[in-house]
Amino acid sequence: MSAFDPDVSDGPPGFLAGQVHIWTMPTQAAEPVVAGLERVLSRDELERASRFRFPHLAGAYVITHGVLRLLLARYLDRDPAGISFEYGVQGKPAVSKNSQFGFNLTHSEGMAAVAVTIGCTLGLDLER
DSSP states (O other): OOTTSOOOTTSGGGOOTTOEEEEEEESOOOHHHHHHHHTTSOHHHHHHHHTOSSHHHHHHHHHHHHHHHHHHHHHHTSOGGGOOEEEOTTOOEEETTOTTEEEEEEEETTEEEEEEEESSOOOOOOOO
């Protein structure tokens, strides 16, 4: 198992309301890994990644959003590419049609973290 293949075997059946799981990952990887993660991104996410001026920032975006989709897919038992998001008034994303499931993504200087929960809202900050 690699940092890009999350094992969430303790996910949904044993995942209780109010619990928070936190996953960390590097934001740099070999090109084949980045290319593989691009396959799970939405058209909008691919468009946004293409607008980054520097390749390492585009790669970091693809990695963090691709791994986020892989994590959410494992928790929600869905295809990662099929997950859609809704955005709140301040732009915070949420999984469409799943008001009980919450997540937050943050990154800083080569690392990223994702927190997931059920039944509560959360925020996460990562500093290096």
